[in-house]
Amino acid sequence: MADLSNLLDEVDDALGEEEDEVEVPNTQIASYEDNEDSDDNDDNADREHVELPAALEEFEQQQQGYGSEQEKHDEADQDLVELETNENHHYYVKLKRLWQQELACPELLPLDEELVEAISDQIERQQAVIDDMGEEPGDIEALLGSVLKVDCDRAQFMLSDLLRMRLWKIQEHPLHMRDLVDRMSESEFEFLKGYGQLFEGYMRRTVLDHVAKDALKNLDEPEMIDKPDLEQFVFVRVKETSEIDIGTEDEPSIQQHDPGTTLITRYNLVRELFGQGKVELIL
Incomplete structure (x- = not known):
């Protein structure tokens, strides 16, 4: 009986050890699963707090600042559009036509003083805008400033050449221009008077003082006056x-x-x- 009791005790001990061996893997599996879940959470946390490389961070900052730069460019474009209004374009076309007519015409044409004044004011305003753009950093502002300067220089050249041609015609035929005062501006009329006095003084010293007084009577006849x-x-x-x-x-x-x-x-x-x-x- 003692041997049988010992045998039963050994069987019970063996069964207990088998149950312990079966429970250990379950515990290990549960622990492994817990560790795996913890690792996943840690990975997610790491993904949320991951730091970008320096190059990517700089690119992201540029992307965030792109909106403000775009707004500046849009404002510059708006300034350009405001400058190129229909009214300014109309003045430019009229100036170009007046300039071409004056160059091609052999006689002095009437001067549109209102147009000249409007173009002069427009050139001053546009030059002020160009100066403001030159003080702003950025390639877009520099490009727009260059475009505006080309337009400004073109208009300024036509206006200067128009006035130069008119003064040249006055110098070529000063005596004849006495009958065309209504076609001149006030400054051109003052120029004619000053040039006429110099011209008369020169002619008296070189020619008229050496000519008989009776011969001077014919100098005022129309056919004696040089005309275009x-x-x-x-x-x-x-x-x-x-x-x-x-x-x-x-x-x-x-x-x-x-x-x-x-x-x-x-x-x-x-x-x-x-x-x-x-x-x-x-x-």
Whole structure:
């Protein structure tokens, strides 16, 4: 019986050890799962707090600052649009036409003082904008400033060349210009008076003081005054249907020309039509 009892005790001990061996893996599995969940949480936390490399961080900052730079560019574009209004463009077109007509015409034309004043004011305003853009950093501002400066220089050149040509005509025919004072500005009239006094003094010292007084009586006759050559040939573009003489003095040839027609003829033959705005002179 003792041996049987010992045998049963050994069996019970063996069964207990087997149960302990079965429970240990479960505990290990549960612990492993807990550790795995903890690792996942740690990984997620690490992903949430991961630090970007320096290059990526700089790129992200540039992307965040892009909005403010874009706003600056939009403001610069808006300034450019405001400058290039229809009114300013209208003034520019009129100035270009007036400049071309003055260069092509042999006589002094009436001056549009209102247009000259408007263009001068526009150039001053645009130059102020260009100066402001030059003080702002950035390639876009520099580019816009360069574009505006080109437009400003172009308008300033045409205005200066227009006034230069008018002064040249006054110098070429000062005595004849006495009858065209109504076509001049106040400054041009003052220039004519000053130049006329110098011209008269020069002529008296070099010529008139050595000529008999009786001969001076003929100097004021119209044929003695130097005038522009109104018979010189000019290029003309027809704006309204007109009849133009394209012949010679001996053989006139009057023909009708439709709008858009371009021809070359003597200025005196189209002078009246030019004054009426039916034709325009081109370079």
